[in-house]
C-alpha cells in the first residue's frame with residue numbers, strides 16, 4: 058500500500074509508539090485487503106468500551122496509548138449507566154474499571170458519549186459519500202445504508218487507529234464496486250415496528266456478508282431501518298443494504314438476479330410469548346420518537362416487572378419531561394449502556410425485547426433466554442401481574 062511521506066514518518070515512530078501502533082494496524086489491514094492507499098475519514102465510532110467485553114487486557118491497552126484523535130470520535134455503549142450504575146446492580150469494582158476505560162478514551166480526545174446511534178445526536182459525523190471508520194455493527198449498517206456514508210466493519214482497535222490518524226485503508230465498502238447489491242429480498246408482507254427486526258433476523262442468516270436489495274410493500278421509518286440493519290448485522294454480517302425507493306444509493310442499481318421471497322408467516326415465526334423478568338427496549342439505542350411512543354404506552358400505568366429503556370445520554374438530558382413521563386410508570390431509562398454489553402442483565406432469566414438484534418445476542422452474550430415481541434406486547438407483559 059502506498060504511504061505518503063508523513064504516513065511513513067508515523068510508521069517509523071517519529072510521533073511516538075501510539076501513532077506508530079495505529080498506522081501499523083491500518084497498514085496491516087490495507088495490505089491484507091489490497092488497499093491502494095489510506096484515505097481521510099470524517100469521523101470514527103469506537104467499539105470495545107464495555108469492561109464486560111474488553112476486560113483487563115483491553116483496559117491496559119487503551120491506558121498505555123498517548124495522543125489525540127484527529128477527527129470527531131465517539132464511543133460505543135459501556136457496561137453501565139455512568140450515573141445510575143448502582144440502580145442497575147453493577148458492582149463497585151466493575152464501575153471503577155469501567156470508569157478508567159472511559160477516562161482513558163477521554164484522554165485521547167474521544168467524546169465520551171457512549172452510544173451506538175451517534176447519528177441521532179450529531180449531524181456532522183457522516184453524510185452521503187463520506188468515508189468514516191465505525192465499528193458497532195448496527196451503526197456501520199446505518200451509516201452505509203441509511204446515510205450513504207462509507208465504512209468497513211471496523212473492530213475497536215482499527216476504529217481507534219483510524220481516529221488517531223484520521224485515515225483508513227481504501228478497500229471494501231469504501232469502493233463503488235463493493236456497494237452493489239448481491240441478492241434481492243422480496244418481502245410479501247406489510248411490516249411495522251419490530252417486524253423489521255424480525256425480517257433482519259431472518260435475512261441476516263441468509264445473506265451472510267452479502268449486500269441485500271429489498272423490495273418492500275411498506276415504507277420503513279428511519280427507526281425501522283435502524284432495526285432492520287441491526288438485526289441483519291447480528292444474525293449475519295450484513296454491513297450494507299439497499300431498499301428500493303428508500304435508501305440513498307438504491308436508485309443506482311438494478312435488482313440482482315438471485316432472489317428470495319420472505320412471507321408474512323416467516324416473520325410471525327420469529328416472535329414468541331412467555332413471562333419475562335426483564336423487558337428491555339433500545340437495541341439500538343432509542344430515538345426520541347421511540348421514547349415518545351413508549352411514554353404514550355406507559356402514561357398513567359405502573360409496570361409490574363423490571364423495564365429498561367436504553368438511549369443516549371444526550372437524548373435523556375435534552376428531554377427530561379419525556380424521561381419523567383416514562384419513569385413515572387416505574388420503567389427505567391438507562392444511558393451509556395445497553396442490555397447486551399452490561400453485565401447487569403445477566404442476573405435475569407428471561408428477557409423480552411422488541412429488537413431482532415437483541416433477540417439474537419441476548420442468549421449468546423448474556424446467557425439469558427430471549428423472547429421477541431412487538432413493542433405493544435412488551436408493554437403488555439410489563440403491565441401484567
Ligand SMILES: C[C@@](O)(CCOP(=O)(O)O)CC(=O)O
Nearest residue numbers: 104105106107110133193194
Ligand atoms: C453487541 C455489540 O453491538 C456491541 C458490543 O461491542 P463492544 O462491547 O463495544 O465491543 C457488538 C456489535 O454488534 O458490534
Ligand code: SF4
Nearest residue numbers: 173195340341395397
Ligand atoms: S447490542 Fe444493541 S444497544 Fe447494545 S451496542 Fe449493540 S446495537 Fe447498541
